[in-house]
Amino acid sequence: MVVINIPEPTVTVAPLDVDTRMAALRKMLEIRLTEERIQEMFLANLIRGTTHLCIGQEGVSTGVASVLRKGDTVTCTYRGHGHALALGMSVQAMIAEMMGKTSGCCHGKGGSMHMTDASIGLLGANAIVGAQLPIAVGAALTAKMKNTGAISVTFFGDAATNIGAFHESLNLASVWKLPVIFICENNRYGEYSPQHWTTPVENLSVRAAAYNMPGVTVDGQDMETVHAEFKVAAERARSGEGPTFLEMKTYRYLGHSRTDTGPYRPPGELDAWKERDPILLLKAKMIADGQLDEVEFAELRDATERYIAEVVEWARQEPYPTEADLLTDIFYEG
Amino acid sequence: MPELTYREAVRNALADEMRADENVILMGEDVGAAGGVFKTTPGLQAEFGPERVRDTPISEEAFIGAALGAAITGMRPVAELMFADFIPVAMDQIVNQIAKHRYMSGGQFIVPITIRSAQGGGVGFGTQHSQTAENWLLNTPGLKVVLPGTPVDAYGLLRAAIRENNPVIVLEHKGLYNLKGEVPEDTGVLELGKARVMREGRHVTVVGAQLMVHRALEAAEALAKDGIDVEVIDLRTLAPLDTATILASIKKTGRLVIAEEAPHTSSWGGDLASLAADEGIYYLDAPVKRVNMGRAMFAYSEPLESLAIPSVTRITEAIRETAYAQ
Known part of the structure; x- marks a missing residue:
């Protein structure tokens, strides 16, 4: 029997209004179903390389995105499909990018690990563990120097808290009092290694104390809790009070990457976490509050699935880049 | 000025x-x-x-x-x-x-x-x-x-x-x-990717950057007394590389010495030798000569550091050898 410790909220978690809840539910379904389709496409060799899926973690990206404003910026990890879709990247831009097509968000030059869209503030998804943190610190520096009121958010995993860039970034953000929010998605495994093999503390948020910034451990499966805790950090950043470190306790249902089946998990752990699935938690609240019923949920799910299938068919017909694209975008010319 | x-x-x-x-x-x-x-x-x-x-x-x-x-x-x-x-x-x-x-x-x-x-x-x-x-x-x-x-x-x-x-x-x-x-008042913004011919000469081209250019210029002065007319090129920008200026000089002199404050392997000196072989081979009258730090490191002790970094003497000898190579 695996017991999951659920952190208590440090703020009042008020129910979000029905429109915000419905938008979050749609978004989480879009992320979940898009990634399920991506997994199928990988296994069918329709997509090359590797992929890192966030199925089970959708509550974090959706909860954070529900607070962000236009002009805010985000850097994230190679497990970044959820962040990109939550911020508003289209399924078309993502699927086409996964297939290496010109109509992808990076014109096929990025791929699964580098979903990037400047128009929604997504500065980049990074394939080097921890490297996105200093970049987010720099985006926060711009916001502060230009006095834009924007905040900078960076997502990273539990294992990234053992890398130098993490510590250097928290330190620099704190001494410069920058509007950046560090969001650790603690899914308990760094690749195939459980957290306790590699990290001497259970709650990673304690590491914030060394940099004199608030550190909070959050129930990352409940998007309303994520929203409420992140909102406090965002207001703090916008009002010039500096950075915050939020540790989101969450779980990935699939392996680290494409071929990992997750044999290192203790029996029962996956099932225990699925009991607290972020989509099912929000769905249950909405049903309990009379905002949704099972039929409507099934319809929403089916409609999302159909839409994604249409996108995949469209993307398959899209052109690949050509030799003319090989050497473009290395430098800005002009 | x-x-x-x-x-x-x-x-x-x-x-x-x-x-x-x-x-x-x-x-x-x-x-x-x-x-x-x-x-x-x-x-x-x-x-x-x-x-x-x-x-x-x-x-x-x-x-x-x-x-x-x-x-x-x-x-x-x-x-x-x-x-x-x-x-x-x-x-x-x-x-x-x-x-x-x-x-x-x-x-x-x-x-x-x-x-x-x-x-x-x-x-x-x-x-x-x-x-x-x-x-x-x-x-x-x-x-x-x-x-x-x-x-x-x-x-x-x-x-x-x-x-x-x-x-x-x-x-x-x-x-x-x-x-x-x-530094003339009107210097302004210079263009990246352009080498500078620091000294014109007819017999041997020496290509380098920074300290090596200054040492090559000293070597050129000394060799002028012996009748060897050395052209010295300061690369200034390594990427992008001004291949046109280098090739034009090799075409004129037919002889190339590359001076680097760097190890021999996997360095831009090798790239220049490759450039000479690929695009300048018919201009060359002598083997391309590289003067560099070989396998040496930057040592602390002055005699060792001086041995490691190409000196005016080493550059002078390399140019002389190249000038007379058949």
Whole structure:
């Protein structure tokens, strides 16, 4: 029997209004179903390389995105499909990018690990563990120097808290009092290694104390809790009070990457976490509050699935880049 | 025509670009209040304030990465990496992030970053404070690499680097900071990617950068007395490389000596030899000669360091050998 410790909220978690809840539910379904389709496409060799899926973690990206404003910026990890879709990247831009097509968000030059869209503030998804943190610190520096009121958010995993860039970034953000929010998605495994093999503390948020910034451990499966805790950090950043470190306790249902089946998990752990699935938690609240019923949920799910299938068919017909694209975008010319 | 030291030229370039564009900011270890470890930034914090001239923690990965984040959101950061030996501490940010950011995003961003760093030996700083760093960087598409060797180039090329909408690494030579030279008032912004013929000659071409150029010029003076007329080319920018100027010179002289303050293997000297073989082979009347550090490191002890770095004597002998080769 695996017991999951659920952190208590440090703020009042008020129910979000029905429109915000419905938008979050749609978004989480879009992320979940898009990634399920991506997994199928990988296994069918329709997509090359590797992929890192966030199925089970959708509550974090959706909860954070529900607070962000236009002009805010985000850097994230190679497990970044959820962040990109939550911020508003289209399924078309993502699927086409996964297939290496010109109509992808990076014109096929990025791929699964580098979903990037400047128009929604997504500065980049990074394939080097921890490297996105200093970049987010720099985006926060711009916001502060230009006095834009924007905040900078960076997502990273539990294992990234053992890398130098993490510590250097928290330190620099704190001494410069920058509007950046560090969001650790603690899914308990760094690749195939459980957290306790590699990290001497259970709650990673304690590491914030060394940099004199608030550190909070959050129930990352409940998007309303994520929203409420992140909102406090965002207001703090916008009002010039500096950075915050939020540790989101969450779980990935699939392996680290494409071929990992997750044999290192203790029996029962996956099932225990699925009991607290972020989509099912929000769905249950909405049903309990009379905002949704099972039929409507099934319809929403089916409609999302159909839409994604249409996108995949469209993307398959899209052109690949050509030799003319090989050497473009290395430098800005002009 | 005012005469400036190389150090003053660097400082003036920074000041002029900061006056020209409020988005230009400076960051690095002790660049603010202290005016820089090599005194290339004195008075800048007083003029532009602590927001624009920022002292950083000793935290190269963080502030070089922060320079990238600032650059892609609207600033034009100039980051000082003090000694070039510290570049590997921030290597991920330089080669994986800064160099690749535009390409892998499909051209969504411009990346106007300048990284300045002091390199080179001859001043007794030992193995971890003397390294020349350009060859670590040249294997990375997406970076421009500049090695100014004179005050006028330290000024005009740094201004060009700061105006460039791409990442530029400017490696200053710490042995040249006290070098004086004319920097005409109208120098302005020089063009990146152009070599400079420092001395015209008919018999042998010598190509180098920074300290090696000055030693080659000395060698050329000595050889002139023996009737050997040496052309000396200062590359100034390693990436992009001005192949046209090099090839035109080989065409004229038929003989090429490459002088580098760097190890023999995997260095730009090999690339130049390859260029001569690929595109200049029919101009050559003698084998290409490379003068470099071989397998040696920058040693602390003066006799050892002097043996490691190509001396005027070694360069002179290499030119003489090449001049008379059949």
